[in-house]
Amino acid sequence: MKIILDQDALFDNNKAASFNRDIFAKSKTVVINVMSSPGAGKTTLLEKTVSALSNEFRIGVIEGDLATERDAERIRAVGAKAIQIETNGICHLDARMVSKALPEFDLDEIDLLFIENVGNLVCPSKFDLGQEHQVVILSIPEGNDKIVKYPVMFRVAELVILNKIDLLPYLDFDIEQAKKDLQGVNPKSEFIQVSSKSDEGMESWFDWIRSLFER
Amino acid sequence: MHEVALMGDILDLIKNDAEKRNIKRVSKVELVVGELSNALPDALEMAFDIFKSRNIEMLQKDAELIIIKEEAKAKCVLCGLEYHPSQHVAVCPECNFPSGELTAGETLKVKSYQGE
Numbered sequence: 578m579k580i581i582l583d584q585d586a587l588f589d590n591n592k593a594a595s596f597n598r599d600i601f602a603k604s605k606t607v608v609i610n611v612m613s614s615p616g617a618g619k620t621t622l623l624e625k626t627v628s629a630l631s632n633e634f635r636i637g638v639i640e641g642d643l644a645t646e647r648d649a650e651r652i653r654a655v656g657a658k659a660i661q662i663e664t665n666g667i668c669h670l671d672a673r674m675v676s677k678a679l680p681e682f683d684l685d686e687i688d689l690l691f692i693e694n695v696g697n698l699v700c701p702s703k704f705d706l707g708q709e710h711q712v713v714i715l716s717i718p719e720g721n722d723k724i725v726k727y728p729v730m731f732r733v734a735e736l737v738i739l740n741k742i743d744l745l746p747y748l749d750f751d752i753e754q755a756k757k758d759l760q761g762v763n764p765k766s767e768f769i770q771v772s773s774k775s776d777e778g779m780e781s782w783f784d785w786i787r788s789l790f791e792r
Numbered sequence: 793m794h795e796v797a798l799m800g801d802i803l804d805l806i807k808n809d810a811e812k813r814n815i816k817r818v819s820k821v822e823l824v825v826g827e828l829s830n831a832l833p834d835a836l837e838m839a840f841d842i843f844k845s846r847n848i849e850m851l852q853k854d855a856e857l858i859i860i861k862e863e864a865k866a867k868c869v870l871c872g873l874e875y876h877p878s879q880h881v882a883v884c885p886e887c888n889f890p891s892g893e894l895t896a897g898e899t900l901k902v903k904s905y906q907g908e
Contacts, residue, residue: 578908579820579904579906580809580810580905580906582806583902583903584805584901586798586801586802586823586900587900588805589805667794699794700793700830703900704794728879729828732828732881758880761880761883762880
């Protein structure tokens with residue numbers, strides 16, 4: 578017997594994502610899914626962000642990693658509530674993993690929740706976690722060809738943060754080409770340049786976050 | 793390699809549906825996989841074989857996976873041209889402007905399965 582199913586392969590994930598979305602809407606928590614390749618500087622950026630904004634917002638962080646609690650510990654050290662999801666080898670977070678972590682937070686007491694996805698430019702792009710906002714970080718050492726090499730990832734970004742611009746004098750990264758590529762892949766995406774090491778440009782990232790609360 | 797996780801979800805979807813219909817054995821699964829779905833057909837095949845070798849009750853030993861590939865297509869909102877997107881997915885080759893919107897290629901779905 579042939580059964581026509583015609584169903585999205587991510588049907589179960591999407592159901593959990595909309596469950597999460599309802600919870601976030603109820604608690605009025607702004608949720609940002611942060612994605613990048615490994616080593617692009619997600620955790621450092623979030624450490625700095627928590628330090629800078631914790632007097633304005635009550636911040637929570639969900640850390641996704643293949644293994645170890647290390648990133649969550651770094652975030653706790655700067656004063657935010659952080660929950661680690663160890664995916665045990667799975668290369669992305671999915672909405673069900675996030676659902677299971679949510680009871681660890683009192684979301685009514687969290688204004689801003691970051692979900693730091695597993696470092697990977699392919700797998701996390703298709704898994705809706707129920708977040709309202711998606712940010713992709715690209716860093717100078719990775720080279721400007723990543724945008725055209727991983728278009729699916731860069732297409733889901735609402736904002737692309739170019740990180741580690743303090744390294745520009747030492748490496749051949751063509752910012753104009755990167756901007757052109759982003760425009761060609763995802764013309765709706767915003768683009769900001771920062772160095773979470775020297776703090777250059779970080780204020781524009783903080784302003785972007787603040788603007789989410791005014792929408 | 794999120795294809796193993798995806799295949800797990802796909803087989804769960806089929807299992808849930810099959811249970812409702814009292815179908816015990818699945819002999820064929822048909823997927824539609826878009827060029828820009830970020831799922832690789834080869835990796836899906838491999839994942840399917842892994843699940844088969846794990847003796848998942850529902851899957852027949854000789855169960856077959858059919859992948860229908862969906863080509864990426866985009867349409868320009870300005871001139872209406874339909875094109876096969878290149879590196880700059882959103883750039884219309886006629887207008888040379890990021891005015892194209894994807895109309896196909898992102899699909900990842902279970903089209904059908906066969907069983908009894």
